[in-house]
Amino acid sequence: MSVRRGFIWPAVDLYGGLAGFYDYGHNGILLRRHWEDLWIESFLGLSDNYHLIDTTTILPEAALKASGHVDHFTDILVTCTRCGESYRGDQLLEASTHEEQEGLTTQEVDARIQELKIRCPNCKGVLGPSREFNMMFPVAIGPTGKDRAYLRPETAQGVFLNFKREFEALRRKLPMGLAIVGRAYRNEISPRQGAYRMREFLQAELQIFFDPATFADALPFDAIASVPVRVAWAAEKNGPGAHEISAKDLVNRGLPSWYVWHLVQVQRFYLDALRIPRDAFRLAELDEKERAFYNQIHFDIQVRQESLGGFKEVGGVHYRTDHDLKGHEAGSHTKQSVTVGATKLVPHVLELSFGVDRNVWALLDLSYAKGDRVVLRLPARIAPVPVAVFPLVNKDGIPERAEALWAAVRKRIAAFYDDSGSIGRRYARIDEIGTPFSVTVDHETLEGKGVTVRERDSQKQFRVSEGELADTIERLLSGEATFPA
RNA sequence: GCAGGGAUAGUCUAGCUGGUUAGGACUACAGCCUUCCAAGCUGUUGACCCGGGUUCAAAUCCCGGUCCCUGCACCA
Structure with missing residues (x-):
């Protein structure tokens, strides 16, 4: 989806x-x-x-050293050559010595492991050489990268x-x-x-x-x-x-x-x-x-x-x-x-x-929400597109009237227009992207009786004049008015 | 990073005991129809993850890689 x-x-x-x-x-x-x-x-x-x-998204090493990220964002990992388990070097040493082991280099960790004869805690296999892993992405600045x-x-x-x-x-x-x-x-x-x-x-x-x-x-x-x-x-x-x-x-x-x-x-x-x-x-x-x-x-x-x-x-x-x-x-x-x-x-x-x-x-x-239909019940304020405009059918001048209304609404509110498929299919499409309100132009609109506004979650509709449409939608979106407005 | 499983149109999937014009459904698009919730009819577009190998022939078999899923490890 x-x-x-x-x-x-x-x-x-x-x-x-x-x-x-x-x-x-x-x-x-x-x-x-x-x-x-x-x-x-x-x-x-x-x-x-x-x-x-x-x-900026790029920071020099000195700044991240001061923040602690250069040291604390780095782990030294040691992998068992037999069973493939990975361990943090400092934790292995701490388990063995019961002392804090911080800020060691990979060479120091390897030397300590040799010295203490530490083996894999899981299978007693020989541990491979340790390697450094820092969670930060390094960047080389300038031609020398220094x-x-x-x-x-x-x-x-x-x-x-x-x-x-x-x-x-x-x-x-x-x-x-x-x-x-x-x-x-x-x-x-x-x-x-x-x-x-x-x-x-x-x-x-x-x-x-x-x-x-x-x-x-x-x-x-x-x-x-x-x-x-x-x-x-x-x-x-x-x-x-x-x-x-x-x-x-x-x-x-x-x-x-x-x-x-x-x-x-x-x-x-x-x-x-x-x-x-x-x-x-x-x-x-x-x-x-x-x-x-x-x-x-x-x-x-x-x-x-x-x-x-x-x-x-x-x-x-x-x-x-x-x-x-x-x-x-x-x-x-x-x-x-x-x-x-x-x-x-x-x-x-x-x-x-x-x-x-x-x-x-x-x-x-x-x-x-997936039931009989798929609906994204997003809050009206954050739905990608707040309102859609449809013609009920593609004949009798209804699409032309709907497109004109769409152009008028768009001057104030982001709006989506669709005249392909049936009216039900068009409602289903906008339900999936969470558009909270849709406006349909029908035959009664041509007689000056306004348009219908449909709410996504209830699928209920009410009628409003074309002149009041944009105001009404804005009140619904802001929460000043509740449906039906 | 380790172990196991997987990858076919936008989605779900058939084919996988090598040879198919790689099939279907949904979606999408165009048209017809339609007086309010994915209806119907006609037509169209669109796919074998990437690279190598075996073979006369690879979606299918083998190897490597990438990505996804599950478990372990890791996680300011």
């Missing part, structure tokens, strides 16, 4: 495909951009001081690198939020599960810089204190469900109120803006072992998807402390501390991170 109707498919399939890379078709890109628009509107709307920026660089593994670093510039340009205020919607790259070992794990993917991330001593005071927590939040604790994350627990009780359990306030905003985005069913959404806690090295508090945003077999991560809410700015301060020898009022500090960071492709996939998964 995704392929047939022009949403998304594997890239370069003309040449057999390229694992981990996907292309968007004409409907997929519309859906994705509508999602991005809604995301920007929702999250930049949280504060007057949250803004969108755009930064300036080592990488495709960025996350958009967040672009924000951190521009923090000081924007802090000045935005006149030294905290909290300050900087968002990027852009591409990131990770050389995944085995990309699978459709568009879930990709090597080139889109992130939408908002980094909020704040003073931990005062952030909570700036937020109207009381207004959301009693909102029930759907949470799965680390211990029960493998289960299928979630708890409803009030925002206030989450704070009582030890989470900062500013953190919980943002969890509530994320939940609102999914439940109210994207209209994901309540039971298909949850915020899943990650324990210390699962968290990235820089995250102090970490909840995954998860959406239940049939095609992926349950709850899957589509984003995360990460408290990164002052790790990132401190890292760049050390790496660049440039102070990242700022003075706001009487306080001088290196701001802390709360990151709201979303995988755009994963979100688009989740929407397709959740919207897909």
Whole structure:
């Protein structure tokens, strides 16, 4: 369906495909951009001081060294020559010595394995030579290629690198939020599960810089204190469900109120803006072992998807402390501390991170309804095409009248026209791409009695004059009016 | 990356004990018909994953690769 109707498919399939890379078709890109628009509107709307920026996708080694990615994104892998099992070199050594083994080179790992006479834990076979695997794609810059660089593994670093510039340009205020919607790259070992794990993917991330001593005071927590939040604790994350627990009780359990306030905003985005069913959404806690090295508090945003077999991560809410700015301060020898009022500090960071492709996939998964007919029940706001115009039959001047109406509607709303096949077939086609409303010109239209508007999910219709049509559709799309308007 | 399975039009599939004009259904397109939900009739377009080998002859047998699926490992 995704392929047939022009949403998304594997890239370069003309040449057999390229694992981990996907292309968007004409409907997929519309859906994705509508999602991005809604995301920007929702999250930049949280504060007057949250803004969108755009930064380079290639970063020099020094910047990624400071961020920790050069060291922590690298694994040394050792493969058994007999049974073919692969292990992480540092874990093998740690299991044997019970000591931390970090930052070793491949030669050092090989030497230690020899020295400790480590064999394959699975079959006792001889282990092959170790090799380095970094999840970042290296890039050689310039004719000599001496300036080592990488495709960025996350958009967040672009924000951190521009923090000081924007802090000045935005006149030294905290909290300050900087968002990027852009591409990131990770050389995944085995990309699978459709568009879930990709090597080139889109992130939408908002980094909020704040003073931990005062952030909570700036937020109207009381207004959301009693909102029930759907949470799965680390211990029960493998289960299928979630708890409803009030925002206030989450704070009582030890989470900062500013953190919980943002969890509530994320939940609102999914439940109210994207209209994901309540039971298909949850915020899943990650324990210390699962968290990235820089995250102090970490909840995954998860959406239940049939095609992926349950709850899957589509984003995360990460408290990164002052790790990132401190890292760049050390790496660049440039102070990242700022003075706001009487306080001088290196701001802390709360990151709201979303995988755009994963979100688009989740929407397709959740919207897909197959019964007597195939319908994509997308929210009206983000459907690729909001309205279609049809002639009921292809005679008596009806197609001409319908085309004229289409041209008029298009001046205000993206619209699709189709006169091939029967009227039922045309309805079926737009149901599949999730178009919420369609307009049909019939014989009564010729008599000045207006046109019919059909709703995708109910298949119900009502009649409206041609003059009021565009206004009516706009009210339906914005949610100001409900069907029948 | 390892092990197992798979790959025929946009989709599902027949053919796979070598020799077929590679067949069908749905979709798409054109036309006819049609006063509201994939109806019907006629016609048309469109495929053997890539490379090599065996053979007089390969969609079919063999080898290598790519991609997909499942499990393991990995997963900011």
